Amino acid sequence: MSEIVVLRLSERGYRDLRITTHCALVARAFGAKKIFLNGNQDNEIGKTVQRINDTFGGDFEVEYYTQPGAVIKKMRKEGYCMVHLTMYGEKPGEIAKQVRKKKKIAIVVGADKVPSSVYEEADYNVSITRQPHSEVAALGVFLHYLNEGKEEEMEFAHAKKKIIPTAKGKKVNEQK
């Protein structure tokens, strides 16, 4: 299993709180280990993630950066394969097959206009749909590719609540 991290790239703090929270929760739910956000440690997103970890398990982390360039440099140095999600990129299918074999994967999603250096720096630029839509959905769908669609089989360690898939209503295994 690859180690996957997500970088929400922004020059100006994390901007939209709810969209950024959705990015973090999608990263967690689809098996990433960590999300990097521009900002300081104030911080509602970290608290939301911690609350969800406490209930639904796992050790998903939020880490903050101040300089996007520095965090990219660090990732390169640490050997991450860097995939930038952009509507201008290549089709995801073949690229996901190659990326899936890598030990360390960093997925980059932009929060505002992404500098052209990132297109150059990335190992792959990938487009989900060739249309403008949402970094939240692009992230979910690309992680779904990397997981070969098996995200619903993932187990999250020390979960207090485990959802049991069911046709009607809500079925939850609760650890007291």
Add this chain to the structure above:
Amino acid sequence: MSEIVVLRLSERGYRDLRITTHCALVARAFGAKKIFLNGNQDNEIGKTVQRINDTFGGDFEVEYYTQPGAVIKKMRKEGYCMVHLTMYGEKPGEIAKQVRKKKKIAIVVGADKVPSSVYEEADYNVSITRQPHSEVAALGVFLHYLNEGKEEEMEFAHAKKKIIPTAKGKKVNEQK
């Protein structure tokens, strides 16, 4: 090809503007025909969608409702197969295979707490990941299932700009 519509279910207006906009754009990008939103015609989301239709093509529509119950009733009457996306639902793979054969599909995503009647009313309750995350990503991934991953091959009629997938940078066919 099935006709797909999306219902963003809410008792209280569309609430979060950006998340709702992302839902609409994801619905459009992955081939749905229309999104139903609670609210009046004020309305920034309609304008955003129209601007994107004008540039990137297609006839994706935003339609407003005031009573969620009435819109569900209408869908039932018109023969839509109703799929409710919820973290408590069943695994998506097998269900998508069945739903894909239907002529008319309505995908329901909640904007706030979804009444238990919706779980009962739905033909299928489907979970993407069994974890709490984002209706935007859940919608994208489920539409990706319905499309069998072929959304990047979709053509949007009378597009002024068509994105050409490319490894580095931006390549756009522009119709003057």
